[in-house]
Amino acid sequence: MKDIRFEGIGKAFPTRGGRDFVALADVSLTVAEREFVAVVGPSGSGKTTLMRMAAGLDHPTSGQVTVGGKRVTAPGPDRAVVFQQFALFPWKTVRENIAFGLRCQGAPRARQDEVVARYLKLMSMEGTEDRYPHQLSGGMQQRVAIARSYAIEPDVLLMDEPFGALDAQTRTVMQEELVRLTRREPRTTLFITHAVEEAVYLSDRVVVLARDPGRLREIVDVAAIRRSEGWDSMPIDAVMDLPSFTHLRTHVWRLLRDQIRPDD
Amino acid sequence: MARLNPLERWALTLLGTIGFFAIWHGLAVSALLPRNTLPSPGAVLATAWQLTVEPFAGHTLPQHLAASLGRFGMGFGLAALVGVPLGLAMGRWRLLDDIVSPVFEMLRFVAPLAWVPFAALWFGTGIGGPVMVIFAGAFPPCLINAYRGAKLVEPRIVEAAQVLGASGLRIMAEVLLPGSLPSIVAGLRVSAGLAWQSLIGAELIVASAGIGYVMVQAQSNLAPAIVMAGMLAVGVIGLTLDVALRRTEALVKARWGQA
Numbered sequence: 001m002k003d004i005r006f007e008g009i010g011k012a013f014p015t016r017g018g019r020d021f022v023a024l025a026d027v028s029l030t031v032a033e034r035e036f037v038a039v040v041g042p043s044g045s046g047k048t049t050l051m052r053m054a055a056g057l058d059h060p061t062s063g064q065v066t067v068g069g070k071r072v073t074a075p076g077p078d079r080a081v082v083f084q085q086f087a088l089f090p091w092k093t094v095r096e097n098i099a100f101g102l103r104c105q106g107a108p109r110a111r112q113d114e115v116v117a118r119y120l121k122l123m124s125m126e127g128t129e130d131r132y133p134h135q136l137s138g139g140m141q142q143r144v145a146i147a148r149s150y151a152i153e154p155d156v157l158l159m160d161e162p163f164g165a166l167d168a169q170t171r172t173v174m175q176e177e178l179v180r181l182t183r184r185e186p187r188t189t190l191f192i193t194h195a196v197e198e199a200v201y202l203s204d205r206v207v208v209l210a211r212d213p214g215r216l217r218e219i220v221d222v223a224a225i226r227r228s229e230g231w232d233s234m235p236i237d238a239v240m241d242l243p244s245f246t247h248l249r250t251h252v253w254r255l256l257r258d259q260i261r262p263d264d
Numbered sequence: 265m266a267r268l269n270p271l272e273r274w275a276l277t278l279l280g281t282i283g284f285f286a287i288w289h290g291l292a293v294s295a296l297l298p299r300n301t302l303p304s305p306g307a308v309l310a311t312a313w314q315l316t317v318e319p320f321a322g323h324t325l326p327q328h329l330a331a332s333l334g335r336f337g338m339g340f341g342l343a344a345l346v347g348v349p350l351g352l353a354m355g356r357w358r359l360l361d362d363i364v365s366p367v368f369e370m371l372r373f374v375a376p377l378a379w380v381p382f383a384a385l386w387f388g389t390g391i392g393g394p395v396m397v398i399f400a401g402a403f404p405p406c407l408i409n410a411y412r413g414a415k416l417v418e419p420r421i422v423e424a425a426q427v428l429g430a431s432g433l434r435i436m437a438e439v440l441l442p443g444s445l446p447s448i449v450a451g452l453r454v455s456a457g458l459a460w461q462s463l464i465g466a467e468l469i470v471a472s473a474g475i476g477y478v479m480v481q482a483q484s485n486l487a488p489a490i491v492m493a494g495m496l497a498v499g500v501i502g503l504t505l506d507v508a509l510r511r512t513e514a515l516v517k518a519r520w521g522q523a
Binding site for chain 1: 418420425426428429430438439520
């Protein structure tokens with residue numbers, strides 16, 4: 001397993017006026033091995049940019065990102081990404097989508113089949129392997145996307161608002177399933193979201209960003225409370241009613257609220 | 265105008281065709297044009313029929329057409345084989361786009377016919393020369409449509425393939441190609457039309473067989489009915505090709521459109 005280190009990350013774009021627009025300024029953050037870190041922040045705080053940098057899809061203008069001690073310069077199969085809009089291959093079946101990364105690695109057919117079967121079962125999607133993405137609901141599509149990422153057994157999982165496009169009920173189910181999957185197969189995870197409850201429920205730590213320029217505001221520890229209160233053995237709605245949960249949620253919410261402008 | 269039902273549309277098509285042949289026949293029998301310069305449709309059809317059994321310029325009409333279709337297939341196939349992958353790669357890699365685009369944008373305005381003398385000099389009058397002329401006609405739409413198609417593929421899907429460890433070649437074959445298939449097929453249809461049109465130019469330089477060769481020979485033998493029989497054959501085969509490709513295009517769109 002690998003960790004993710006953001007070291008003094010800055011990102012600036014030249015603008016037409018001549019002055020640079022600073023999207024991120026001096027962000028340093030470490031996601032430890034097997035740790036689940038959620039990043040929340042108002043729009044424009046650069047949270048998605050952070051994730052894309054760890055993926056190697058975007059590059060900082062100052063500082064560096066390392067994964068497992070190696071500087072990130074390009075995408076690689078040690079870091080899987082789950083996108084908000086699923087980004088499944090529409091012309092491939094569920095089976096072909098999940099097996100794609102393994103095929104890229106040249107895994108034998110038997111191994112591909114075994115992994116596909118395992119994740120279909122974990123995601124309670126048996127029987128859908130020959131369907132195409134457009135024949136599935138949004139929640140099912142995102143399950144396939146998550147399975148596709150887990151299938152390559154990446155050291156690092158990067159999720160960019162993966163449940164943002166789902167309806168409220170599906171979202172709750174998916175959150176519960178992700179917790180189940182994460183506790184069962186913990187991986188170093190960076191989870192981008194704008195939903196505060198989701199961040200607190202899923203993660204070990206919640207990173208709150210501020211904007212103009214995008215920067216670190218506060219890091220809220222959740223893991224200690226979750227363990228002592230035994231959240232993982234409870235259903236999601238029960239957790240969200242606990243005073244320990246609402247306390248943390250309100251704390252994170254306040255850190256965000258004073259940054260939100262009427263036009264958001 | 266009210267929408268027409270299929271029967272009415274067929275009737276109009278028939279009316280247009282009959283009208284065309286009637287005007288042609290009228291012109292041929294009138295004294296408006298110099299004698300022996302415009303054969304009547306009946307004479308052309310009779311000549312065409314005769315040519316299917318009686319050799320002209322060494323071969324029968326079907327044999328000439330087979331030779332032409334072979335050249336067409338090679339030129340068009342080569343254009344697709346080179347143009348589609350190059351177009352996809354240009355749509356994906358900016359660097360390649362910057363290198364190839366200026367030259368391509370200039371060369372594509374040169375009519376295929378202009379390449380005829382060079383094609384003969386460089387590749388001979390056997391297989392190479394004519395195929396190169398057809399290639400010159402067929403290549404641009406293959407490349408342009410693959411390029412546009414690749415540009416329109418959802419960037420997220422390409423990124424998803426990248427982060428799953430796909431190589432550049434795999435991204436082209438498994439993401440860009442299927443992602444731009446409707447656009448590519450539309451390009452291939454245009455390309456096939458242009459390839460077939462370039463055929464006459466391509467066969468100006470051949471000395472054995474081909475529908476263009478027939479027309480050139482008939483021209484120098486002052487046999488207008490044979491020239492027109494050749495034109496008729498070119499038109500009918502062109503139409504057939506286009507209808508077949510249109511069907512394919514509709515099929516691909518229906519299959520891919522829902523995805």
